[in-house]
Amino acid sequence: MRIASLGSGSKGNGTLIETDEVCLLLDLGFGIKETIRRLERLGRSPLDLSAILVTHEHADHINGVGQFSRKFKLPVYMTPGTYNPDKIGMVETLHKVNCHKNFSIGDIVIEPVPVPHDAKEPCQYIFCHNECRAGVLTDLGHVTAFVKERYRCCDLMLLECNYDQKMLAEGPYPRALKNRVGGKLGHLSNDQAAELAGHFDLDRLKYLIVSHVSEKNNRPDLALGSMKSILSHWSGNLLVSSQAEGFPWITL
Numbered sequence: 001m002r003i004a005s006l007g008s009g010s011k012g013n014g015t016l017i018e019t020d021e022v023c024l025l026l027d028l029g030f031g032i033k034e035t036i037r038r039l040e041r042l043g044r045s046p047l048d049l050s051a052i053l054v055t056h057e058h059a060d061h062i063n064g065v066g067q068f069s070r071k072f073k074l075p076v077y078m079t080p081g082t083y084n085p086d087k088i089g090m091v092e093t094l095h096k097v098n099c100h101k102n103f104s105i106g107d108i109v110i111e112p113v114p115v116p117h118d119a120k121e122p123c124q125y126i127f128c129h130n131e132c133r134a135g136v137l138t139d140l141g142h143v144t145a146f147v148k149e150r151y152r153c154c155d156l157m158l159l160e161c162n163y164d165q166k167m168l169a170e171g172p173y174p175r176a177l178k179n180r181v182g183g184k185l186g187h188l189s190n191d192q193a194a195e196l197a198g199h200f201d202l203d204r205l206k207y208l209i210v211s212h213v214s215e216k217n218n219r220p221d222l223a224l225g226s227m228k229s230i231l232s233h234w235s236g237n238l239l240v241s242s243q244a245e246g247f248p249w250i251t252l
């Protein structure tokens with residue numbers, strides 16, 4: 001299984017998960033031209049894709065989904081609550097995800113995990129192929145017991161480190177938005193993410209990719225610092241997924 005990112009952050013998200021059989025695009029927050037440019041950077045074209053999956057209906061995750069699905073005849077998987085035709089429009093084929101039930105696309109088994117976030121029916125996903133598990137976990141306001149349990153044993157984790165508490169408190173956001181981001185249905189702080197990472201099976205985890213880092217309320221070095229303080233004995237690869245570049249292909 002191979003994973004790469006088109007970009008990560010509040011201006012747009014997109015992650016590729018592929019095997020020799022299928023290539024899945026998780027979330028699409030970029031327009032068509034920009035998406036094609038970012039796919040090309042990773043050596044892929046829209047014609048290589050098998051399906052689009054969506055985590056929730058916020059603009060940075062769905063901006064390009066409807067248009068892309070229609071233009072390239074791609075089926076779309078999402079929870080019923082996530083599908084808002086006023087926002088996404090028609091899609092090629094809509095597959096409704098039951099967020100309590102695993103499903104397969106080609107040779108990838110997908111485990112949906114419901115998360116607390118201020119969207120209609122948000123769910124994140126774990127992608128399994130043979131013995132490999134790759135977890136994607138962004139856009140959640142706090143860590144539930146269920147989240148902690150589901151994501152414990154992964155070979156690769158994309159984990160949200162949205163904000164540094166001090167930078168959010170002292171930063172430019174209006175009070176209401178600060179409360180939303182830092183609230184129980186907002187985003188994970190560096191410290192919340194690091195605390196969760198401390199519960200991962202670190203003998204198994206090979207890659208931890210810091211994701212959805214706020215450009216206004218965080219800095220990559222602060223997020224990495226929080227992780228390193230918790231994971232001092234871990235010898236895996238700690239990376240950052242950026243808004244501009246995402247990250248290049250990782251093979252598991």
Ligand SMILES: [Zn+2]
Nearest residue numbers: 010058060139
């Ligand atoms: Zn987001």
Ligand SMILES: [Zn+2]
Nearest residue numbers: 056058117139
């Ligand atoms: Zn969101």
